[in-house]
Amino acid sequence: MRFLxxxxxxxxxxxxxxxxxxxxxxxxxxxxxxxxxxxxNLLGCFVLALFLTVTVELLVVNPYLRLxxxxxFLGAFTTFSTFTMESILLxxxxxxxxxAMYIFASVFLGIxxxxxxxxxxxxxxxxxxxxxxxxxxxxxxxxRRG
Numbered sequence: 488m489r490f491l492x493x494x495x496x497x498x499x500x501x502x503x504x505x506x507x508x509x510x511x512x513x514x515x516x517x518x519x520x521x522x523x524x525x526x527x528n529l530l531g532c533f534v535l536a537l538f539l540t541v542t543v544e545l546l547v548v549n550p551y552l553r554l555x556x557x558x559x560f561l562g563a564f565t566t567f568s569t570f571t572m573e574s575i576l577l578x579x580x581x582x583x584x585x586x587a588m589y590i591f592a593s594v595f596l597g598i599x600x601x602x603x604x605x606x607x608x609x610x611x612x613x614x615x616x617x618x619x620x621x622x623x624x625x626x627x628x629x630x631r632r633g
Contacts, residue, residue, distance in 0.1 A: 492551040496559020504564045520585055521573040524566065525592055531565035532597045536604025545612055 504527055511523030535557060542548040570593055577586040 488551060489554055492555035493559040493562075496555035496557075496561075497563040498559075500560035500563030503560070504566070519577075519580075519582065521569075521577070521589060524569050524573055525589065528565045528567075528570060528593060529596055529600045531561050533600040533604045535561050536601040537608050538604075540605050540608035540612075544608070545615065
């Protein structure tokens with residue numbers, strides 16, 4: 488069953504990546520910069536951190552769904568191998584500035600996007616905890632009144 492979850496998620500992730508890559512193709516052609524891969528990988532960093540934090544700290548999620556989405560979908564959606572090949576091609580074509588910018592953006596913005604995913608989710612968790620605490624306080628007050 489785990490293999491099926493990963494395979495299904497992987498198929499959907501690969502198709503999503505292909506679709507986004509096609510959407511970004513004109514930008515890549517116009518600028519020579521691999522915008523598609525950069526955006527896809529940064530989005531994947533954010534979504535993975537968000538999803539794993541939610542499913543570990545906030546919600547009970549079917550383990551097959553978690554595996555299928557995180558390993559399958561996001562694993563196929565993002566790509567390290569394309570990032571490395573595009574970096575090499577940029578370098579070989581003399582685009583030193585683009586190469587440096589791409590590597591820097593991929594690594595450091597990837598970490599930033601993952602951090603943002605954790606921060607956003609933990610912020611929601613704190614809000615939810617305060618709401619639950621407020622509801623519990625209201626119940627206690629109602630019992631005291633009644």
